[in-house]
Amino acid sequence: MAEQSVVFSFFLIFTGAAIVASLALYTRQPLLVAYIALGACLGPYGLQMVTDTKLLTDISHVGIIFLLFLLGLDMQPSHLIHMLKKATLVAIGSSVLFFIIGYAVGFSFGYTQTECMIIGIALMFSSTIIGIKLLPTTVLHHRHTGELVVGLLLLQDIIAIMMLLFLYSGTGDSSDSETMIKFAKTLVALPLLILGAFVFVKFILLKLIQRFDRFHEYIFLLAIGWCLGLAELANLAGLSAEIGAFVAGVSIATSPIAQYIATSLKPLRDFFLILFFFSIGASFNLALVGLIAIPAVILALLVLSLKPIIFRFLLSHISESPAIGWEVGFRLGQISEFSLLIAYIAAGSMMIGEEASHLIQATAILTFLLSSYVVIFNFPSPIAVSDKLRRD
Template sequence: MVSVFVELAGILVIALLVAMIVRAMRQPMIIAYILTGVIVGPMLFNIASSREVFEPFAKVGISLLLFISGLSINPKVVKHLGKVVFLTGIGQIIFTFFAGFVAALLFGFSSISALYIALALSFSSTIVVTNLLGDKDELDTLHGRIATGFILVQDLIHIVVIVGLLTFATLSSSHFVSTSLFWKILQALVIVLFLFLSAVYFLPSITRSMAKSQELLLLFSITWAIALGAVFEYLNFSVEIGALLAGITLSMSPYKYEINSRIKPFRDFFLLVFFIWLGTQIAEFNFLSHLPQLIVLSSIVLIGIPVVVMSIMGLLGYTKRNSFLASLAVAQISEFSFVLSSFGLDFGHISSDELALIVFVGIITIAVSSYAISFSDKLYRALAPYLSIFEQRGKKVDEQRRMTKDSYDVILFGYNRIGYSLRKAFVKLRKKFLVVDNNPEVIMKLSQEGVDCLYGDAEDVELLNELPLRKAKLVVSTIPDLETNHVLLSTLKERNSEAIFIGVAHQIDEALELYEQGADYVITPHFLGGEHVASLLQSYAFDREAFEQEKKKSLRDLHMRKREGHRGVIHHRD
């Protein structure tokens, strides 16, 4: 008989190989986790035979996932969400739920199975949306903020759904046949009150003390999540609810981001174990007989969600570009869909065949959505002429601009960091300049300061056609994305070949490619930084007083940039 250790080693090797293939295909790691579970389960190779060993670790994975979800729900942030986030987020959930429920009933599923299928289709993936938009540096764009706002609203709703489902299942179990329901509710209220008081009065000082050591902070966070889950299980409540509430109690901590980033690797590993366990629950699945169901349910998510989101955002007065990009970002089902489905299987509400259907709909929607997000700009350019039906005429709520002149000497794309320094040079030279940026907060701040500015993306050809490029003497792009600079440079050469173009590149090959296309100068920040330090050394050698003066100037500049809202240099967009 193969030992559990050897079995786990074999599974991890398979997981690694699958992850490498998935990564090469530019897909999120959650796809690799799901596929690994299917491959090692009884449906294919049946390697994961020690189901009873994996089950408690799978529960830890779910608990950490819910802990991080609770950690991300900050009540102080919720009140700042705009109308578009609430109306569109809730409208999308209502449509997807009813469409999924009706479709499942028409396919012959029972009402309870149709309920689980509909719930599984209703929520979008926090992991997929934040990771892919983060990779594209679009979390701070308007469509990125709206999409993550949808996710936040959905997180609140799926937390209510999970708590309601687990509470119903717990109160319906044999533990409570002879127990007063009133007493259990009172018990729950006392626990919640205790946790609220702890979050307000005790946890801040505890986390502040623990934060002096990163290892202690990590250990405390995991212990808090697991221990609270254990307390809830001891009291005949759900482990998962305990872990979720543990996260919520830390959601207002100033160390929440540090806790989040340090726990994520543990969450990902145990999430892999969860999907391995989930794979062991799928004995067989006939793709051919379930093909109509897969196509219809996947279409509700991949086509239905974008149409609903674009329709609602269009009615609220948003441009078709932001509506389209935000809708693509949320067109997949959530990791919580699998968690809900696993609960349904545990409670006997759905069969392993129905669980498999939800799992494969998840694989399809996450895979297609990931490519759609990655190539969203190209998709928009191809579909833009047909998307006008989702856009109202007249001024749009997301068309933020302050343009007081008909022409400008300089048009600057991207204000953060490099653009900030260039702005000071343009002011000193007394040149008329226009700033174009896709961060709505940047545009609002510049507008308040009396700077001519325009909200938009440099890849948006329709926006470029509206700009007064023909009279510009200089166009500067501080955006290090090669494709964006290609679009911008080719448009400029068509409309004003005499204008000087300055771009930014972080790779040598990309800089050379821009030069070949006709760029007049390409800024390479890392190399210029090295040259600047070399120049200081040549000028000052080991003169400490000279470096102290440079330090003071650097500190003044850093504090000024911090007040401007600039972030760390790890971000891609300059």
């Protein structure tokens, strides 16, 4: 794509986003809805004014990386370890239940066994972006509910990475032994990445920060370099860039400079996240709506209604209160951006057809929109409609 085309695309996206965001705020609607709707209108299946959605998706992925980095900056390592230990059974139990639900719905609508399995896998996860974007950074991140949401999302991300490795193994001629080697590499890479990050921070990064903390531009560049560097290292090691960015954040969370870095990077994060939600709307083929409308609506309603109930039930078994169980369940009441990636990879490797892929995409979009409405009308969030619930 030529440079002029990129600039023109950005003009359309951000000028359009400013207009629809203004309308959304006047009508008291969530901004995420506006960005996705704008993508559908301007994208290749709408007015065809923005056509290179792959480029936008690649660029917007940086927003997810920054989101996880900022999240890590707010997480104390000791609290995180405790929460991951506590939430493991809940994450596994909920994943199994939603796999069964997704498989059953796919089977009832006549999809193939492989397509049913992929649909089931797609329903296992909740959206890291929606879940964390709607968490108040100054309130819930320092409270039990926020730590529980984050712990569950991270555990789901780890499970999702394992599923993606399985799918990637189906895209080529990898033998069973090669697939096992990939899994082993991932299991070894994660603790090594964490250990290496903390050692580097202690002996190099913090010393650089202490020596040059008067130069704010340098601290800003150092933070971005550390975040993206560890994200890329994690990606090369067979993990995800998101996991690497989160580890990068946690590794400097105990430093006094962590909150300054978090405040500095928030505008950059929001810039890329607007692109992410726009690309979701732009990549959806509106011509297939008639074929997938009924199963997509059924899947979305099942996710929205059963996730709160299932999380409430499972969390009660680790001594969480009903109020916390319900709030966590509603905050995780959607499927994930990992689900979109799973649909893309499975369709690209011919494991599922275009219709099944778009079914997953439609379910993701519906649950993103509807769960956002549920959260912003009922729980504290930075974009809550009510002044009483708005917490940044």
